Amino acid sequence: MKTIHRAARLALGATTGLALALSGTTPASAATWELRDLQQRICVTASGGHPSTYFVAVVVGSWSTTVQIGLRNLPPGSTSAGGTPIAPGSNYPNPGNGATTVNGFVQASIAPLPVGVYTPLLTASDGTETQSVPVTVNVKESCY
Numbered sequence: 001m002k003t004i005h006r007a008a009r010l011a012l013g014a015t016t017g018l019a020l021a022l023s024g025t026t027p028a029s030a031a032t033w034e035l036r037d038l039q040q041r042i043c044v045t046a047s048g049g050h051p052s053t054y055f056v057a058v059v060v061g062s063w064s065t066t067v068q069i070g071l072r073n074l075p076p077g078s079t080s081a082g083g084t085p086i087a088p089g090s091n092y093p094n095p096g097n098g099a100t101t102v103n104g105f106v107q108a109s110i111a112p113l114p115v116g117v118y119t120p121l122l123t124a125s126d127g128t129e130t131q132s133v134p135v136t137v138n139v140k141e142s143c144y
Contacts, residue, residue: 031061031129032061032063033061033062033067033124033126033129034059034061034131035058035059035069035123035132036059036060037133038056038058038133040122041136042110042136043140043143044110044137045140045142045143046113049077049109049111049113050108051109051110053107053110054106054107054108055071055105055108055122056102056106057086057104057106057122058091058101058102058104059091059124060091060092060100061092062089065127065128066085066127067124068086068125068126068127069084069086069123070082070083070122070123071122071135072120072121072132073119074108075113075139078111078120078137079109080106080108082106082107083104083107084105084106086124104124113139114139117136117138117139118136118137120135120137121133121134
């Protein structure tokens with residue numbers, strides 16, 4: 001019975017490995033960089049939206065190709081001109097105080113919207129790996 005279970009586990013592992021190889025994706029553990037979740041929030045008014053704002057990106061670790069940042073799943077009518085590309089390099093927290101350099105910005109124009117909470121995704125991609133973190137757009141009658 002143990003032999004059957006072991007053989008089944010081996011077959012499952014081989015199948016999973018083959019599927020990853022054929023799909024062209026890399027496991028999350030292969031990344032040498034990480035897009036940090038800063039839990040960014042913005043409040044905009046339902047009647048006015050926000051014609052031009054920015055979300056910041058913090059990519060830490062090291063990378064050998066340009067990391068492109070952007071936004072997806074924006075609320076209806078909202079747009080983004082994209083973000084600043086992050087050139088190959090590295091970024092690590094300061095060992096003394098833990099501060100980390102912001103190394104990217106993404107522009108967004110938030111359209112007037114019904115009151116509610118919207119959650120677009122801030123994305124970073126080196127062409128092989130894509131990571132995303134949520135940002136919160138809180139639409140209210142008044143932000144005061």
